[in-house]
Amino acid sequence: MKFYATLVLMCAVAWPAMTTAADEPLSFAAPHLQLRYEHLLEELRCLVCQNQTLADSHAELAQDLRSEVHRMLDEGLSNDAILEFMVQRYGDFVLYRPPLKVSTWLLWLGPLIAFAAALVAIVRHARKRQRPAQELDATERERLDRLLADHQRES
Amino acid sequence: MRFAIPFALFAVVVAFLAVGLQRDPRLIPSPLIGKPLPTFELPKLSAPAQRVTAADLVGQVYLINVWASWCVACREEHPLLVELARQQQVPLIGMNYKDERPAARAWLERHGNPYRFSLFDAAGNLGIDLGVYGVPETFLIDARGVIRYKHVGPLSQEIIEKEFLTRVHEYERSSG
Amino acid sequence: MIPEIGHFALALALALAIVQSVVPMLGAASGNLTWMALARPAARAQCLFVVVAFIALAWCFIANDFSVTYVAANSNSALPLAYRISAVWGAHEGSLLLWVVILALWTVAVSFFSRGLPPAFIARVLSVMGLISIGFLLFMLFTSNPFLRDLPAAADGSDLNPLLQDPGLIIHPPMLYIGYVGFSVAFSFAIAGLIGGHLDSAWARWARPWTIMAWSFLTCGIALGSWWAYYELGWGGWWFWDPVENASFMPWLAGTALIHSLAATEKRDVFKSWTVLLAIAAFSLSLLGTFLVRSGVLTSVHAFATDPARGVFILIFLGLVIGGALTLYAWRGPRTLGGADFELASRETYLLANSVLLSVATATVLLGTLYPLLLDALGGGKISVGPPYFNAVFIPLMSPLLLLLGIGPAVHWKRDRMARVLALLKIPALGTVVILLAAYAMVEPAGRATAMFGLMLAAWVVCATVNAIVQRCRARQQAWLALITLPASFIGQSVAHIGFAVTVIGVTMVSLYDADKHVRMNVGDQTHVNGYDFTFVSARKVAGPNYDATEARFSVAQDGEPLASLAAQKRFYRVRGMAMTEAGIDARLSRDLYIALGEQLEDGAWSVRISVKPFVRLLWLGALMMALGGVIAASDKRFRRARAAVSAGRSDARQSSTAG
Numbered sequence: 001m002k003f004y005a006t007l008v009l010m011c012a013v014a015w016p017a018m019t020t021a022a023d024e025p026l027s028f029a030a031p032h033l034q035l036r037y038e039h040l041l042e043e044l045r046c047l048v049c050q051n052q053t054l055a056d057s058h059a060e061l062a063q064d065l066r067s068e069v070h071r072m073l074d075e076g077l078s079n080d081a082i083l084e085f086m087v088q089r090y091g092d093f094v095l096y097r098p099p100l101k102v103s104t105w106l107l108w109l110g111p112l113i114a115f116a117a118a119l120v121a122i123v124r125h126a127r128k129r130q131r132p133a134q135e136l137d138a139t140e141r142e143r144l145d146r147l148l149a150d151h152q153r154e155s
Numbered sequence: 156m157r158f159a160i161p162f163a164l165f166a167v168v169v170a171f172l173a174v175g176l177q178r179d180p181r182l183i184p185s186p187l188i189g190k191p192l193p194t195f196e197l198p199k200l201s202a203p204a205q206r207v208t209a210a211d212l213v214g215q216v217y218l219i220n221v222w223a224s225w226c227v228a229c230r231e232e233h234p235l236l237v238e239l240a241r242q243q244q245v246p247l248i249g250m251n252y253k254d255e256r257p258a259a260r261a262w263l264e265r266h267g268n269p270y271r272f273s274l275f276d277a278a279g280n281l282g283i284d285l286g287v288y289g290v291p292e293t294f295l296i297d298a299r300g301v302i303r304y305k306h307v308g309p310l311s312q313e314i315i316e317k318e319f320l321t322r323v324h325e326y327e328r329s330s331g
Numbered sequence: 332m333i334p335e336i337g338h339f340a341l342a343l344a345l346a347l348a349i350v351q352s353v354v355p356m357l358g359a360a361s362g363n364l365t366w367m368a369l370a371r372p373a374a375r376a377q378c379l380f381v382v383v384a385f386i387a388l389a390w391c392f393i394a395n396d397f398s399v400t401y402v403a404a405n406s407n408s409a410l411p412l413a414y415r416i417s418a419v420w421g422a423h424e425g426s427l428l429l430w431v432v433i434l435a436l437w438t439v440a441v442s443f444f445s446r447g448l449p450p451a452f453i454a455r456v457l458s459v460m461g462l463i464s465i466g467f468l469l470f471m472l473f474t475s476n477p478f479l480r481d482l483p484a485a486a487d488g489s490d491l492n493p494l495l496q497d498p499g500l501i502i503h504p505p506m507l508y509i510g511y512v513g514f515s516v517a518f519s520f521a522i523a524g525l526i527g528g529h530l531d532s533a534w535a536r537w538a539r540p541w542t543i544m545a546w547s548f549l550t551c552g553i554a555l556g557s558w559w560a561y562y563e564l565g566w567g568g569w570w571f572w573d574p575v576e577n578a579s580f581m582p583w584l585a586g587t588a589l590i591h592s593l594a595a596t597e598k599r600d601v602f603k604s605w606t607v608l609l610a611i612a613a614f615s616l617s618l619l620g621t622f623l624v625r626s627g628v629l630t631s632v633h634a635f636a637t638d639p640a641r642g643v644f645i646l647i648f649l650g651l652v653i654g655g656a657l658t659l660y661a662w663r664g665p666r667t668l669g670g671a672d673f674e675l676a677s678r679e680t681y682l683l684a685n686s687v688l689l690s691v692a693t694a695t696v697l698l699g700t701l702y703p704l705l706l707d708a709l710g711g712g713k714i715s716v717g718p719p720y721f722n723a724v725f726i727p728l729m730s731p732l733l734l735l736l737g738i739g740p741a742v743h744w745k746r747d748r749m750a751r752v753l754a755l756l757k758i759p760a761l762g763t764v765v766i767l768l769a770a771y772a773m774v775e776p777a778g779r780a781t782a783m784f785g786l787m788l789a790a791w792v793v794c795a796t797v798n799a800i801v802q803r804c805r806a807r808q809q810a811w812l813a814l815i816t817l818p819a820s821f822i823g824q825s826v827a828h829i830g831f832a833v834t835v836i837g838v839t840m841v842s843l844y845d846a847d848k849h850v851r852m853n854v855g856d857q858t859h860v861n862g863y864d865f866t867f868v869s870a871r872k873v874a875g876p877n878y879d880a881t882e883a884r885f886s887v888a889q890d891g892e893p894l895a896s897l898a899a900q901k902r903f904y905r906v907r908g909m910a911m912t913e914a915g916i917d918a919r920l921s922r923d924l925y926i927a928l929g930e931q932l933e934d935g936a937w938s939v940r941i942s943v944k945p946f947v948r949l950l951w952l953g954a955l956m957m958a959l960g961g962v963i964a965a966s967d968k969r970f971r972r973a974r975a976a977v978s979a980g981r982s983d984a985r986q987s988s989t990a991g
Contacts, residue, residue: 023929023930023932023938024851024932024938025849025850025851025929025938025939026849027848027849027850038847042718042719043719045715045717051571051573052566053717055566056564056566056568058929058930091712091713092712092713092714092715093713093714093715094715095714095715096715096716096717096718096719096720097717097719097720097723098702098714098715098716098720103706103711103712103714104702104706104714106698106702107698107699107702107716107720108720108724110694110695110698111691111694111695111698111724111728114691114694114695115688115691115728118687118690118691119687121687122680122683122684122687144746145746148743148744148745148746151744
């Protein structure tokens with residue numbers, strides 16, 4: 001536990017023996033590369049400050065990885081290739097967008113399944129409830145409308 | 156029956172949370188296990204002119220220990236490494252990570268040098284290829300140059316014996 | 332002496348909480364009015380002792396009593412007084428105490444404003460709240476006692492976490508906790524209703540104002556947290572889908588669903604089973620959040636220092652409270668929870684759709700938050716579920732919600748004609764188109780389609796809400812006078828809905844058009860971001876009470892006209908050795924200029940992050956409007972009248988029962 005406490009500390013502490021500042025701004029002259037660079041950094045999770053993206057982290061490793069991303073973009077690698085580079089070294093953990101595979105099907109499809117289930121439940125519920133209402137005849141319906149309208153005005 | 160569904164879902168969640176309590180969320184399994192050691196060519200810490208490549212190390216089971224003079228937790232595990240080296244159970248190769256030569260050498264002089272030699276990875280390139288994120292880290296490499304085990308954080312005697320030495324003996328048998 | 336008094340007060344509070352929960356419950360079961368009547372005094376006495384304990388701990392902080400371990404770990408003699416007080420809830424133990432204090436205060440509030448409720452019902456409500464209190468008091472006394480001493484006393488304390496040394500963080504946790512814990516009232520109402528078999532419109536009418544108030548506080552708390560993260564964490568993010576943020580967001584989503592479901596239950600006696608389940612869920616998710624934050628099962632920037640023993644304790648507590656509630660629900664639910672009829676074309680349907688969408692959203696956040704843990708527990712490896720996931724699944728869920736939000740208030744209860752509703756919505760639809768056309772020219776081409784979509788939803792909600800107000804007023808004789816005589820619940824609802832739309836505008840604009848630049852700057856350098864010229868004027872050292880800082884001054888100009896002067900600080904807190912950023916911000920409704928000072932680089936230049944954030948203020952403004960809307964709605968005369976009416980009916984009943 002103590003070790004991880006020091007890891008976390010490294011996210012915020014100014015490290016005395018740090019020779020290079022972990023905050024060297026990197027940028028591209030070409031705007032489309034700059035956009036891709038920023039996008040990639042937002043998608044990647046820092047391994048040291050585990051709740052920050054590579055873009056936000058002040059950890060030295062984050063700075064190193066930012067330069068790696070910068071270098072690979074300069075060399076003309078695709079976004080996928082750069083993400084693959086990270087995954088090969090750190091595993092799926094570095095990706096803030098979990099890849100779609102068997103183990104994440106439930107994660108990606110879960111909201112859809114929940115939504116579909118809810119929809120089915122509503123429709124069934126509404127159908128069940130609708131039946132008695134249809135048995136009203138025309139005069140009853142008219143009277144009900146009037147009462148409802150009165151009620152609506154009151155509330 | 157449908158009134159019992161929430162309870163069932165909750166029971167499942169609690170079961171998972173109970174399992175989750177026994178796990179460390181910060182620990183990330185390395186995807187490099189079972190893969191060959193990444194290629195590199197780095198100078199030795201003690202002799203800048205001598206360069207070592209991954210191929211030079213093939214043919215023996217050994218440990219790579221990632222350390223640095225600025226790393227507080229490294230000091231914690233260091234006596235265990237010195238002892239391990241004294242017993243000569245397994246070759247220990249250091250990887251001095253993102254450090255400065257004089258500081259690193261002075262550190263070894265003060266705390267003892269358990270390593271056959273230390274690679275000097277000032278830029279941290281091998282560190283990135285090895286997926287290092289929390290120094291100290293320790294890797295077990297088999298005789299064919301394949302990474303077999305990785306530990307993040309300071310070692311303890313228990314971890315050295317249980318996780319490393321048993322595996323070392325296993326891989327020595329299978330290769331020898 | 333003072334810490335011992337605090338410790339003793341906690342023990343006494345525990346004893347009183349046991350009395351408060353056991354005796355009235357037995358009384359309600361056996362019909363013993365004297366036993367039931369014990370609930371109120373017991374709750375008030377419990378509250379008194381919890382408050383005494385809280386004051387004792389605050390006193391230890393104010394007096395710098397570093398013999399108290401908790402004080403030594405979270406304060407320092409150089410810490411300013413305001414932060415010494417907020418440090419009381421700056422870490423695990425003290426924040427638990429705050430939790431219990433707030434629970435006790437809610438309980439006392441219920442005990443005072445429940446004159447009209449049936450005695451057995453209120454006895455059960457206070458009893459359930461007492462049970463929750465027992466759990467937390469036990470937790471505190473056995474695993475997390477803030478009054479433990481460490482003698483000899485430390486010479487000085489190791490300071491409050493610098494992240495928490497901020498005005499926003501003084502009020503953020505109390506607000507958040509008032510919200511979380513406030514849901515315990517709705518929870519207790521649900522449990523009492525389930526036990527007593529007494530769940531009808533009247534029940535919903537009692538529960539509504541409490542739930543809405545809790546929800547308002549939670550809304551404020553979340554907004555404050557987001558605002559704090561924005562200026563304090565130094566990267567200008569306002570929501571990160573971090574586990575701890577999600578832990579506060581889930582009860583909010585469930586609470587929002589609950590408010591709407593309660594409205595339908597009150598007016599039309601429908602969705603009872605759903606409403607009760609949501610009441611249980613909202614508070615359960617608050618408890619789950621407590622577990623996630625304090626057990627260390629998930630990593631988070633905001634997490635407390637963790638301890639597995641605490642995790643086990645909370646998990647058991649969680650299992651008893653939530654498991655017990657859901658068992659009761661499974662057992663009593665089928666008998667107590669029927670519902671009235673309504674048709675597909677009715678306000679009920681819209682409220683149901685609303686609460687279903689919100690519930691699916693809640694489930695999604697829960698799934699995303701827990702998925703890494705589930706997968707790891709099954710040996711499936713470590714994955715991260717971050718903003719790209721949540722944004723991808725959340726937007727499709729929120730969009731239909733906003734569309735329906737415009738329609739729902741226009742539809743009649745029970746039964747309506749679709750043709751009438753559609754005719755009524757023509758004007759807001761037209762208004763939306765007009766607004767979009769006007770906005771089209773102002774929005775930059777990049778990302779315009781997405782921006783237009785977000786703005787369309789927001790404009791639709793605003794237009795439809797305004798239209799609903801106009802319709803209501805027109806129905807009366809004097810339209811303008813009608814505006815002030817509209818029911819508070821309707822005004823509150825409208826304000827909250829418009830607030831939601833305002834937040835949506837903020838989210839859309841800042842997500843799409845946030846211009847961010849990370850540059851190296853020397854004093855005298857100039858950088859251009861989105862038409863603004865930022866000049867680095869000076870850098871100087873300043874010393875705070877417990878930190879040293881570098882303060883960088885920037886001047887901002889637009890088209891050569893000087894616009895603002897900003898000061899950003901990089902602070903180094905001496906005791907903890909931590910570096911913090913204090914962003915320099917020039918705030919306008921239409922945009923924030925944001926400067927965060929990074930590290931000094933080797934050649935003396937500074938790494939600087941400069942952002943122009945369009946409409947970011949609308950995020951929090953909208954949230955405040957939602958909270959305000961809640962407060963207005965909760966003040967509706969109807970709730971008070973209902974109480975009076977029930978109370979009159981009740982005393983009649985009592986007279987007749989004594990007579991008989």
